[in-house]
Amino acid sequence: MHGLFVQRPFASSLVHGTKTIETRGYRLPENLFGKAVYIIETPRPCQRRSGQRGMIVGVVRFEGWKLYTTREEWEADAARHLVLPDDPLYGWRDDKPKYGWDVAASDAWQPSHYRGTGYGRVWVTDCESVAQCPDVVRAKRS
Numbered sequence: 001m002h003g004l005f006v007q008r009p010f011a012s013s014l015v016h017g018t019k020t021i022e023t024r025g026y027r028l029p030e031n032l033f034g035k036a037v038y039i040i041e042t043p044r045p046c047q048r049r050s051g052q053r054g055m056i057v058g059v060v061r062f063e064g065w066k067l068y069t070t071r072e073e074w075e076a077d078a079a080r081h082l083v084l085p086d087d088p089l090y091g092w093r094d095d096k097p098k099y100g101w102d103v104a105a106s107d108a109w110q111p112s113h114y115r116g117t118g119y120g121r122v123w124v125t126d127c128e129s130v131a132q133c134p135d136v137v138r139a140k141r142s
Contacts, residue, residue, distance in 0.1 A: 003114055
């Protein structure tokens with residue numbers, strides 16, 4: 001399965017069904033339409049420095065995506081994506097595309113550790129839930 005990195009508090013909102021649109025700067029890969037995707041809640045930068053790691057907090061299935069073409073469209077969906085328009089990291093920007101991924105189903109889990117073979121900035125491929133925290137060695141980006 002694939003794992004998607006999502007920062008707190010958005011990850012919990014996704015798996016509990018209160019966030020029904022995940023927002024990204026790219027469209028949902030077509031090979032993931034309708035497929036289960038692990039949601040890996042990532043700690044904020046200050047928490048990462050203290051040694052906290054991401055954990056699988058549940059699974060979602062996405063059913064499609066849409067491109068927001070105006071700030072007004074973005075703001076009209078605010079109750080579904082839960083991102084404030086002026087959020088400095090995830091809010092609306094005129095110079096970057098914004099996509100909304102529709103959540104078809106979600107399931108919250110007890111947080112669990114994960115491992116995978118392909119680690120990217122946003123995704124983990126061949127991801128699986130594991131009971132113990134594995135030693136993860138990430139390949140350096142070229």
